[in-house]
Amino acid sequence: MRQVRRRHVARAGFLLTWICLGGLMILGSARPAAAQRPFGLPFMSPPGPSTWFVTQFYGNTVWAYRNREDLYSAGQGLHFGVDFAAPCGTPVVAIGEGVVVAVDGPYGSAPHNVVIEHPNGYRSLYGHLGQRSSLAAGQRVQRGDPVGVVGDPASPACDRAPHLHLEIRDRTMRLAFNPVSLIDADWRGITLGLGTDGTQFALAYEEPHRWRTPWDQPEVRFGGPALNAYPDAWPPR
Template sequence: MIKRAAAILVSTLAILAVTPTVLAQTPPGDPPFRLPFAENPGPSTWYIVQHYGSTRTAYVRRTVWYGSGQGLHFGVDFSARCGTEVVAIGDGSILKVDAPEHGAGPHNLLILHDNGFVSLYGHLRDRPRFAPFTRVEQGQVIGVTGDPDLTCSSRPHLHLEIRDRSLFYAYNPVDFIDADWDSLALFGPSSGFQRDLSDPGRWQTLHDQPAVQFGAPLLNDFRTPWPPDRSGW
C-alpha cells in the first residue's frame, strides 16, 4: 500500500512539474509514432472501429461515455480479440498504470514519450506489469486487449489516446501516428462523422477534427444535428 501511494505521489509530482503551457496540437515533422499492433490489420487481427473526433457514435453518447471529453471520441478504437498483444507506439517511460481517473477500464496504461506527449492504452484485459518510470521501447508489448463490458464477446477493443503532458488535452492520433489511415478506413467504421447542419462541412474528415480539453463544455451538442439523435437514421 505504501509503495503504491509513493508511486502515485511521484507520478503526480512528475506531472505537476511540467510546464503548464499546452503543447502544440501536432508535433513538428513526420508523425513520430507507430500503430499499436505488431500485426497487419484484417478480419483475424484488428481493424479500426471508431475514429477520433466528432463521430456519430460519440454524438449519441456525448453526455454519457464522452461527456468528460467535450462529447467527442478523444481516441481511436481498434477492434481486436481479447488477448491481442498491444505494443508501445513510441519510446518512453511508464507514467501511470491503472489510472481510473482517465477511464477506459478495466485496465489502462499511460506512457510519457520522449517528445513530451503521452499515449494512453485503454480497455486492457489485464493489469500491465510495469512500475512507473520503467523505460519501454517503440514496438515493445505493453499489454493485451480487453473488453469494457468485461465479457470479451461484447465489444473487445483497444482505446488509444494521444495527450499532452498535463493530460488535460487529447489530440487526433491521425496527426501523430505514421500509418496509411485512408487504407485502414477501407475496412473500418461503418458510420462517419456527425454533422452540425448550421456548419455542415465542419469536422467531416479524418484530419479535420478538434483537439479535446477535458472538463470543458461539449463541442458537439448540436442544435441541428444530422443524423438526428434517434436510432436508425
C-alpha cells in the same frame, strides 16, 4: 556603411528577441512540440478482419455525437481517442519510446490502462486492456515493446466489444490530440472499408464543412464545454 551595419545588428537583435520569446511561449505552453506523425501503430501484426482494424476515429463521430451527453461528456462530447477492434488477448505495443508514468491510473478506459510519456512531450494512453500490465511506473520502453493485451470493457467473457482505446494527450493529461495526425498509418485503409457510426462523422447543419474527415477534428480539453451541443446533425437517426 557603419549606419547600415548598425541597422543590421539592430534588426538581428530584434529578430533574436522574437525568436527567444517564441521559444519561451512554446516552452510555457502545454502543447507538445509539433512533429510530423512521430508515432507508430499500437500493434505489431498487420490489420485484417481476424487481427485488428479501426472501428472508431477520434472526434465528432456519429457514435460520439449520439453519446455526447453521457459516454463522452467529459471530453467535450467527442470521442477523445481511436478504437481498434481486436480479439481479447491481442498484444498491444508502445507507439513510441518513453517512460511509463501510470499503470491503472485514474484515466478511465476500464478495466486496465497504461500511460507512457514520450520525449516529445506527448503521452499515449492504452485503454481497455484485458489484464493489469506487467510494466511498472518509471520503466523505460522502446517503440514496439509490449504494453499489455486487448480486453473487452463491456464483457469479462470478451464477447461484446473487445477493442483497444488509444489516446494521445499532453503532459498535463488535460488535452487530447487527434492520433490520426500523430501516428504514421494508412488510416482509411485500416478501417477495412467498413462504414459504421464510428468511422463516419456527424455534421452540423449550420457548418457542414467542419470536422468532416478523420484528419480534421478539434483538440479536446477535458472538463471543457461540449463542442457538439447542437440538437440535430447529419446523418439523422
